[in-house]
Amino acid sequence: MSDEPRLTSLSHGGGCGCKIAPGVLSEILKSTSGLPLPAELLVGIETSDDAAVYRVADDLAIVATTDFFMPIVDDPHDFGRIAATNAISDVYAMGGRPIMALALVGMPINVLSPQTIGRILEGGAAAAAAAGIPVAGGHSIDSVEAIYGLVAIGVVHPDRVLTNRGARPGDVLVLGKPLGVGVLSAALKKGALDPAGYAEMIESTTRLNSPGPELAAIEGVQAMTDVTGFGLAGHALEMARGSGCDIAIDWRQVPLLRGVRGLAGAGFVTGASNRNWMSYQSQVILPDDFSVEDRALITDPQTSGGLLVSCSPDALDQVLGCFQRHGHAGAAVIGEVLNPAGASPSLAVAL
Structure with a gap:
């Protein structure tokens, strides 16, 4: 339909920028703490991890997660690919291997044509196929804003589950993808992103975090998460809190x-x-001369962002080699894990 509005015009926030702010989310979740949990639930909500993990046998656990959001781009196929890639990432971030997905679809059916909505779903199915999994079902509603995402299901050996709480003093931190997706999406929405910038944005947000399971098998990899809506600072701080350590970023x-x-x-x-x-x-401790734009980038919400890995120095070459084999050539060492200096773990940033 030629008279259809731009997808991004239908959303008050796009991609992982739609997330509820971490402080507000923490307040909302307070009432859920203290509930009885089965011993088989290896990972729940207690440390703000990427997915739930439930042991079903001595050698098998299920990884379950869901992620959905409003359009970050106007091309419906690209939107579907980005949203699905982002959702599957949480399985990889736990060291899991995805096995199937369910679609979550909320669309303004009086505004968008069936063809446009179909292209969104096709994009999601294409991303799932790239991960080697089917979209095996799902649920749809008529919604004021366009919303799409997946429930992603995976498997992992219970001994190879990686969380955001295993970092140890002396570890180095590796980031798998460059930052800046939120900035590019803001420029796109205001018509200021050139074709090369758009292409780079799509390449980053649709690149699967497939190194996850292989990284989980490397001795010396202690903790892992993916950098999404809370930005690098927010997700590094979650790792610091979960691990009881301070983290320093260069x-x-x-x-x-x-x-x-x-x-x-x-x-x-x-x-x-x-x-x-x-x-x-x-x-978060920033240098006095840390610029306004750098602060915007370290807090920039990443849609389908990179893996953040904490590993021993002895494992670093294997970790970087794994990223390289999976097409993540930009993976870089960005910091280290320190002994806690105070009662509350912190993130310190140096220039």
Whole structure:
């Protein structure tokens, strides 16, 4: 339909920028703490991890997660691919191997044509197929805003589950993808993203975090998460809290997508970036000369962002080699894990 609106015009926030701010989410979830949990539930909500893990046998656990959001791009097929890739990432982030998915579909059926909605679902199915899994069912509703995502199911050996709480002092931190997706999406929504920037954004957000299961098998890999809506600072801080350690990031070593610092300096940042900063600024130590654009980038919500891995120095070559084999050539060492300096773990950033 030629008179259909742009997909991004239908959403008040796109991609993982739709996430509820971490401080607000923590307040909402307070009432769920203390509920009885079965011993088979190896990972639940207690440390804000990427997925739930449930042991069904001595050598088998199920990894279950869900992720969905509103459009980050206008091309329906690209939107579907990005949303599905992002959802499957949480299985990889636990060290799991995805086996199937269910679609979550909310669409304004009086605004979008069946053809457009079908293209979104086709994009999601294409991403699932790239991961080697089927979209085996799902659920749909008529919604004011366009929403798409997946329930992703995977399997993992219970001894190879990776969480965000296993980092140890002396570990090094490796980031699997460059930052800046939120900045690019903000520029796109305002018509300021060039074709090369769009292509780079799509390449990053549709690249599967397939190194996850192989990384989980490397001795010396202690913890892992994926960097999504809370930004690098937020997800690194979650790892620090879960592990009871301080984390230090060398900002000069953090990879960035092409042109994002300039775009951030020109004001192309998401509202979620500021909400993120307001939620966790008391536990993040920035240099006095840390620029406004760099702060926007370290808090930038990443849609289908990279894996953040904490590993021993002895395992570093294997970790980087694994990323290389899976097409993540931009993976980089960005920091280290330290002994806690105070009662509350913190994140320190150096220039």
